[in-house]
Amino acid sequence: MSDENAKCSIASRPISDFRLSIITLLGVSAFLGITPFAVMRYLQGNLLAGLVDTTILLGICSALVYAWVTGDTRRSGVVVASVACGGAVVVGIVVGEPGLFWLYPCLVTTFFLVNPRIAVALNIASVIALMVHGGAFRSDVQMWSFASTAFVVSACAYVFAHRNHDQRERLEHLATIDPLTGIKNRRSMDQELDLAAANAERTGLPYALVMLDIDHFKKINDEHGHGVGDGVLTDLVALLKQNTRKSDQLFRYGGEEFVLLLPGVDGIGLKAVMNNLQQVLRKYMKHPGGSVTASFGVALLEHGESVDSWLARADAALYEAKEAGRDRVVFADAQRTPELAAETA
Structure with missing residues (x-):
């Protein structure tokens, strides 16, 4: 394969590999979204919160690099989903109530990064961990409200991800199979x-x-x-x-x-x-x-x-x-x- 074709192939990988596009998007978002908070917390002297943010950022970026280099988006997806959910839980525990908002995007993206069983397990474990610790909630009402909204977000994300997966499979079939003979095109x-x-x-x-x-x-x-x-x-x-x-x-x-x-x-x-x-x-x-x-x-x-x-x-x-x-x-x-x-x- 020529260098030019190789470059085109690399450039088109996020388009052809949906999971890689999600990992890439999450990696870029993490870098742009977490870096300012990490810097701010270091400047404020909150070293623990700064280290948590830095660890999350390094974990996601390392998985992103691994996915691009090896093409193994399955393992990278598990790592990114685990680091994102685990990091969101730790941020909620360390920062308190403001940190709870970081979990919501993680509850959505897990269903696009890993298979539904792992995604459900990660989401449930994340919510239960925050509820058991309890330090991020001002009251039981707030805690159960958070659990309810997390469940609704996860359910909606599951339905959307499932339909998206089916549609991508149908499109891939149409794009790669000859409709008359049923063989590859x-x-x-x-x-x-x-x-x-x-x-x-x-x-x-x-x-x-x-x-x-x-x-x-x-x-x-x-x-x-x-x-x-x-x-x-x-x-x-x-x-x-x-x-x-x-x-x-x-x-x-x-x-x-x-x-x-x-x-x-x-x-x-x-x-x-x-x-x-x-x-x-x-x-x-x-x-x-x-x-x-x-x-x-x-x-x-x-x-x-x-x-x-x-x-x-x-x-x-x-x-x-x-x-x-x-x-x-x-x-x-x-x-x-x-x-x-x-x-x-």
Whole structure:
């Protein structure tokens, strides 16, 4: 991945990772909101309250840095939620009644940082801790009023966070899944190929990329209608999924063109896989006008090769297969590895 792409990826992470955006927002808010109070309390000579504020700020900022560096927002979320709630309780105990207000934003953000069970446990523990100590309340009426409002805030936050989670899952599904075939789309493919390339560099595991295109698909649509064409696409996907491994990934690249990512295969094994897929499609793919065939372009990922180059070589091999008469497999690296000679019909 180029430096420019890496920078774009880093810049877009808060947009694509909701929990990271919450952690980042809370970290920035903590820095802007807590720092002035910490400075003020040090200037006033209230060292204990100043140390509490400083500890909370350092805890949240450390978790924020950890989340950005490692990408582990789950653990970071637990740390931020725990530090925020625990810190709010300590502030309430040390400062008294004014410190109670710090707990309310914590009661809301916990549901966006951790799973609901942990969030409920943190919120209940925070409120009970303040009630048991009791020093922040002027009367029992105020204490129970605080507990009631904390419960209402937590309940509303839970409902909102739950609905938000469902909506984000639906949007993610729509953004990454092809609605007709039910397989991953090109956006998902880009992400998975980046991961595959990184894993290949790290482990040396071979990866093969297959681009396949249904032969004369436009003719099928024109002569038999788009409904029949859609059926051919779904039948193709079903056959490919039945005849590939769980570790293999299939993507719809666009129209009648698909991409198959095959980890851990190369050489003669890859040739056997492609021959099998070609024979399966020849045997079982049908439409009202007769049999359906496909053309294949195959490229093995080379050491240090970019994803764009990898895709381009597979696409060039597919173009060669179609130019040579269709219904055949062409290996992009046939010149480098003669045993992967182009397979013809």
